[in-house]
Amino acid sequence: MIPAATVSLHASPLSPPSSQPARWQQLWREAVRDPRELLSMLGLEALSGRISEAAAAQFPLRVPRGFVARMRKGDAHDPLLRQVLPLDDEMRTVAGFDSLDAVGDAGARAGIGLLRKYRGRALLVATGSCAVNCRYCFRRHFPYAEETAARAGWREAVESIGADASIEEVILSGGDPLSLATSKLAELTEALKGIPHLKRLRIHTRLPVVLPERVDAGLLQWLARLPWPVAVVLHANHANEFDARVDAAMADLRGTGAQLLNQAVLLRGVNDSVQALAELGERSFAAGVLPYYLHQLDRVAGVAHFEVPDHEAKKLHAALAARVSGYLVPRLVREVAGDTGKRPL
Secondary structure, three states: OOOHHHHOOOOOOOOOOOOOOOHHHHHHHOOEOOHHHHHHHOOOHHHHHHEOHHHHHHOOOOEOHHHHOOOOOOOOOOHHHHHHOOEHHHHOOOOOOOEOOOOOOHHHEEEOOEEOOOOOEEEEEOOOOOOOOOOOOOOOOOOOOOOOHHHHOOHHHHHHHHOOOOOOEEEEEOOOHHHOOHHHHHHHHHHHOOOOOOOEEEEEEOHHHHOHHHOOHHHHHHHHHOOOOEEEEEOOOOHHHOOHHHHHHHHHHHHOOOEEEEEEEOOOOOOOOHHHHHHHHHHHHHOOOEEEEEEOOOOEOOOHHHOOOHHHHHHHHHHHHHHOOHHHOOEEEEOOOOOOOOEEO
């Protein structure tokens, strides 16, 4: 165990001086939560009959208005809309898509909000909150109420990491860790600073893409002060998710010294073409974000309509590699419960 003095969880000097919400928090609160309002904003009221009330009740719609503004009005097949709209397809029973934990999170539990899957790395489920609810989410059934590291004040997770000298990298995930206030993130990293064997910090986040206002002065200050090399692994599935505001947020993140990577999920009707994948890699690189992973869909209940079969995925990946520069080709992988790393396809 690490000494109690090094697990101090007192408030950080980055705590905001007032109770007023930050701009990003206000924008998050104003997110669209009614599927019919979303369709009305896009001139797609005719699609209302395809909305699933049951799917929306099970996994509610949430999408920031700035992300909606990047959707194409009048286009029922818009790739950004498809990622967030709850449809009847989610409620169909499909063989092979009945798991609530397709990636083996439960079996990897090593403490409250702490997962140990791969050697040298520990993943903290920092929060269950996200700025956008992606319909293909592999943790849409995760028991966040009981299994969130922040709920226990980080203490159990930090002590477990400190007690295991083999852990060199901490991964902040969720939910989305950047949905936490910066002061809360600073509280965690202040505690982690007392662990001598930590060498790297990785942050998995979608917020700078769907809500770029999250990349504010306080967040940048926190990142710049961290004592470890930092990798920020972003999540964009389509080139249209980038705009000038996202570009500016990426530039600010790079300015802290963080390495920016993108991981995408191969999704039917979103990016399942060579053209879409090439444009995604080129657009993310133009924003300073290097393509990293292209994930095959995790087969949790409710997501079967997004699946691209492995044989098709491999053909797409090979065609992409023949079309673009090697550094624009993400690794095609699948996560398999119990494996010691992502499985290449």
